[in-house]
Every structure is written in C-alpha cells, then in structure tokens.
Amino acid sequence: MSKLSFNKVEKQNFTVTYIGMFEELDKYIFEHPNVPSTPGKLFLKNHLKLTGMEVSINKLSPGMEIPFYHKHKENEELYIFIKGKGQFQIDGEIIEVQEGTVIRVSPEGVRAWRNNSSEDLYFIVIQAKAESLSGENISDGIGVGEKLEWPDSDS
Amino acid sequence: MSKLSFNKVEKQNFTVTYIGMFEELDKYIFEHPNVPSTPGKLFLKNHLKLTGMEVSINKLSPGMEIPFYHKHKENEELYIFIKGKGQFQIDGEIIEVQEGTVIRVSPEGVRAWRNNSSEDLYFIVIQAKAESLSGENISDGIGVGEKLEWPDSDS
Numbered sequence: 001m002s003k004l005s006f007n008k009v010e011k012q013n014f015t016v017t018y019i020g021m022f023e024e025l026d027k028y029i030f031e032h033p034n035v036p037s038t039p040g041k042l043f044l045k046n047h048l049k050l051t052g053m054e055v056s057i058n059k060l061s062p063g064m065e066i067p068f069y070h071k072h073k074e075n076e077e078l079y080i081f082i083k084g085k086g087q088f089q090i091d092g093e094i095i096e097v098q099e100g101t102v103i104r105v106s107p108e109g110v111r112a113w114r115n116n117s118s119e120d121l122y123f124i125v126i127q128a129k130a131e132s133l134s135g136e137n138i139s140d141g142i143g144v145g146e147k148l149e150w151p152d153s154d155s
Numbered sequence: 156m157s158k159l160s161f162n163k164v165e166k167q168n169f170t171v172t173y174i175g176m177f178e179e180l181d182k183y184i185f186e187h188p189n190v191p192s193t194p195g196k197l198f199l200k201n202h203l204k205l206t207g208m209e210v211s212i213n214k215l216s217p218g219m220e221i222p223f224y225h226k227h228k229e230n231e232e233l234y235i236f237i238k239g240k241g242q243f244q245i246d247g248e249i250i251e252v253q254e255g256t257v258i259r260v261s262p263e264g265v266r267a268w269r270n271n272s273s274e275d276l277y278f279i280v281i282q283a284k285a286e287s288l289s290g291e292n293i294s295d296g297i298g299v300g301e302k303l304e305w306p307d308s309d310s
Contacts, residue, residue: 011245011246011248012246012261013245013246013260013261013263013264013265014245014246014258014259014260014261014264015258015259016250016256016257016258016259017256017257017258018255018256018257019255019257020255021254021255022237022254022255032293034293034298035293043293044233044257044259045288048233048257048259049259050231050233050259050288051231051285051286051287051288052230052231052283052284052285052286052287052288053208053231053233053281053283053288054288054295055233055235055281057235057257065303065305067303068298068299068303069298069299069301069303070296070297070298070299071296071297071299072295072296072297073295073296073297074295075207075288075295076205076206076207076208078199078203078205078208078210080210080212080279082177082237087305089305090166090168090169091166091167091168091169093166094305094306095171099176099177100173100174100175100176100177101171101172101173102171102172102173102174102199102203102212103169103170103171103172104169104170104171104199104203104204104205105168105169106167106168106169108168109168109169110168110299110301112303114305116305124235124279126208126210126281127288127295128207128208128283128284128287128288129207129283129284129287129288129289130206130207131206131207132206132207132283132284132287133200133205133206133207133208133209133230133282133283133284134284138187138189138190138198140209140227140228140229140230140282141225141226141227141228142225142226142227142228143189143223143224143225144223144224144225144226144265146224146265148220148222148223148224148267150220150242150244150249150269150271151249
C-alpha cells in the first residue's frame with residue numbers, strides 16, 4: 001500500500017480528494033508483497049471508500065513496464081489512456097496506445113503494458129465486477145425536482 | 156444515444172477503441188429523451204460491451220452546466236477531473252474542481268456541476284453498482300507464469 005497523506009473531505013454522501021497534478025504522480029508509490037514497488041500508481045478504493053469499483057491513476061515513465069502478465073478472477077477492467085504513448089498486450093496481441101485509446105479487458109484476458117516511448121504515459125484503470133451492472137447508460141439516474149442553484153459568482 | 160462511428164476492434168477477451176484526442180470530444184453528442192442534447196459526452200458501456208461499469212468521457216465548454224440535480228438508484232459514481240477548472244455541487248456543498256480532483260458520490264448524493272471558468276473542463280465519470288466489489292485493491296489479480304515477451308523494437 002502506498003503511504004498517503006493527501007487531503008480528503010468526507011461527508012455523508014461523498015468523499016473528495018485532491019491528488020495533485022498528474023505529472024507529480026510519482027510521489028505515490030504502490031507497494032505490495034506480491035509485486036515490485038511501483039512509483040506513479042495510486043489506488044483510490046480504500047482512500048475514498050469506494051464500494052463498487054477499484055480505480056488507479058497511473059504515470060509510467062519512459063522505459064518502464066509492468067514486468068509480468070496477469071489476468072483477473074472476477075473483475076472486468078477498463079484502461080483509459082489520457083496522455084503519452086506506449087504499448088499494451090492482451091492474449092499476445094499488441095496495441096499501440098495514446099491519448100484517446102480505451103481498452104476493455106474481460107477477467108480472462110492475459111495483459112501487460114509498457115512505456116516504450118520517450119515521454120511519460122498517463123492512464124486510468126478501472127476494475128468492476130463483471131456482469132454486475134444492469135441497465136442502459138443513464139437509466140440509473142433520477143432527476144431531482146429542486147431548482148438548480150449556484151452561489152452568485154462569475155469567476 | 157450518440158451516433159458513433161469510431162473504430163473498434165473486438166476480440167474474445169477485449170475491445171479496443173480510439174475515441175480521438177480529448178479536445179475533439181465535442182464531436183460526440185449525447186442525446187436522450189430525458190435530458191438536453193449534450194455535446195462532449197461520450198458513454199462507453201454499449202460501445203465497448205462493458206458489463207460491470209458505465210463510463211463517460213467528458214469535455215464541458217466554458218459557461219456550460221448540467222442544468223438539473225440528479226441522484227442515482229443503485230450506482231456509486233466517481234468523478235475524476237483531468238484538465239481545466241469548474242465547480243461541483245453535492246447536497247448543497249460547493250467543490251472547486253481541477254486536474255487531480257477526485258470525487259466519490261454515493262447513490263443518494265444530489266449532484267450537479269458547471270464550468271464557470273474560461274477554459275474547457277475535462278473529466279471522466281464512472282458508475283458501478285454500490286457494494287458490488289469485494290476485496291482489497293489488487294487481490295482480484297492473478298499472476299500468469301509465462302515469461303513476459305514483447306516484439307523486438309526500441310521505438
């Protein structure tokens with residue numbers, strides 16, 4: 001587990017945190033007995049008290065790679081690449097990734113990735129239990145009748 | 156539903172898509188009978204055949220807002236702000252958001268947001284069923300014994 005001291009505000013129905021600018025993500029070091037120490041990987045579930053997903057925010061330096069293949073027991077994963085370039089590998093197929101590349105991986109997919117470019121690679125990884133979500137995209141939302149109000153300001 | 160024609164590759168255990176650079180997100184227009192037409196909002200569940208989460212990638216122009224409050228039936232939400240500035244409102248509390256702000260909202264939280272700045276606001280919204288995920292962050296992952304291999308190249 002990374003040792004974190006970022007600011008956090010917890011209320012009844014939400015938790016807010018500020019993790020800093022993405023280029024400073026190296027300050028978060030993921031440590032776990034089963035994997036090599038990983039700078040630039042910040043898991044959010046425990047810190048934000050998420051109950052339906054695990055999410056990590058990632059910065060991978062040039063030349064770095066995840067040094068093993070892995071798959072999952074029951075969680076689907078989504079990888080959203082937001083900046084930089086690199087390569088992703090699933091079931092032996094190679095995918096060039098960059099800002100705007102999005103990859104869904106079933107639990108069974110055997111995956112690994114690396115930054116084989118000369119710039120930092122930034123991406124977000126989301127895990128959720130496969131087959132757990134029902135419904136069409138916005139069907140879970142419920143409008144609230146109150147009139148929308150914002151404090152007077154025009155920053 | 157937005158009418159999409161982006162490239163997509165589907166294989167047994169994954170789906171890959173390239174949605175383009177985030178600054179071009181306006182080309183995706185979310186349309187649904189219950190909400191105003193929304194440029195710059197791209198939902199991914201149906202297109203990628205996600206089964207455990209709904210995810211949207213969002214660009215909100217200066218001066219734009221979601222014009223109503225909403226909450227959820229059973230889904231937890233996570234908002235990850237990746238660029239720009241704006242304001243988020245939950246249960247009447249105002250939160251200034253920017254790159255690195257991350258907000259978990261329980262289904263019951265009454266929420267809205269706006270871009271009251273002079274630059275575009277970019278964020279990712281994830282929905283997953285509350286209480287559906289068990290386990291500590293990486294406990295769902297399983298190492299795969301094969302030796303990691305990449306094609307010879309040093310781009």
